[in-house]
Amino acid sequence: MLCQYETELTHMINDVKKFTKDGKVADYIPALATANQNTLAVAVFDGTDTCFSAGQSREKFTLQSISKVLTLALAIMDHGEEYVFSKVGMEPTGDPFNSIIKLESHAPSKPLNPMINAGALAVSHLIKGANSEEKIERLLHFIRMLSGNQTISYNLAVAKSEFETADLNRSLAYFMKQHGIIEGDIEVLLDFYTKQCAIETDCHDLARIGYVLANGGKSTLNNEEIVPMSVARIVKTFMVTCGMYNASGEFAMKVGIPAKSGVSGGIVGSVPNGMGIGIYGPALDDKGNSIAGMKLLEAMSSKYQLSIF
Structure with a gap:
């Protein structure tokens, strides 16, 4: 069965890899511009000791916007659902994930959801910690528990690159500070936020994280609850409605898997009461999603009947 599963995944990668030529790596963040556009990899974790994979599945990449899912879960665990959603x-x-339009046109000026940059900044502001280092250590501890990988950390060069080019995110943060959504030092918030986005994983880590969220927030190691079931449900709902930026509706129709993408080319998928999926393909479409990764998830969903709809 193992050989069959991995052979099928390899065939799917070979079928959709041609789409990488139609995408573009995220060169607006200098440290991401060096990624190999032709890379495509996947890992699938089903809760056993086996993680099925194909392609360069051990290649490291940064979470980028995938981290928004995890900070949302941690923020709700820190403060409760009611308080978090008073801020987002x-x-x-x-609209695009980095748009400021809805902040200006809505009253109160809180972000529409936690999966866009403004919403992620508002949520990151809520993570408990006296400074950015305490916050990032708490988030890293949480992600290490979810993935079972105690070596996960952030890429300092990517974090520095993002911090130095974060003027649009600074603008969003200062706008929200003016309107009372966030408080405190914006540079401290940006330091934490850019380190959060620069946390490095591989496809296997993502697959295990996706599995925990898919299965009620319980650890695969000892069945311990890492994320309360109610929080895992909220997170998966946002993954369905907002997880693929402004392509989320089409993705729900074609794929139907709770998923979250990042501009590094990563995608985490969580099939409720089923498997976790980790994908890496740095060639992006015009929405900021992995162009071949989306096609791969569509093929997997069709082959294994993974849609929740």
């Missing part, structure tokens, strides 16, 4: 909304948006 629950509605999808058709």
Whole structure:
């Protein structure tokens, strides 16, 4: 069965890899511009000791916006659902992930959801810790528990690159500070936020994280609850409605798997009461999603009937 599963995944990668030529790596963050556009890899974790994989599945990449899912879970665990959603909304948006438009046009000026940059900044502001180092250590501890990998850390060069080019995110943060959504030193917030985005994993780590969220927040090692089931449910709902930026509706129709992408080319998928999926393909479409990764998930969903709809 193992050989069959990995052979099928390899065939799927070979079938969709041609789409990488139609994408573009995220060169607006200098440290991401060196990624190999042709890379495509996947790992699938089903809760046993076996993690099925194909492609360069051990290649490291940064979480980028995938981290938004994990900080949201931690923020709700820190403060409770009611307080978190007094600072950020629950509605999808058709605007780009880095847009400021809805902050200006809505009252109160809180972000529409936690999966866009403004919403992620508001959520990151809520993570407990006296400074950015305490916050990032708490988040790293959480991610290490989810993945079972105690070596996970952040890429200092990527974090520095993002911090130095974060003027748009600074603008979003200062706008929200003016309107009382966030408080405190914006540079401290940006330091934490850019380190959060620069946390490095591989496809196997993502698959295990996706599995925990898929299966009620319980650890695969000892069945211990890492994330309360109610929080895992909230997170998966946002992954369905907002996880693939302003392509989320089409993705729900074609794939139907709770998933979150990042501009490094990573995608984490969580099939409720099923498997976790980790994908890496740095060639992005015009929405900021891995172009071949999306095609690969569509093929997997069709082959294994993974859609929740």
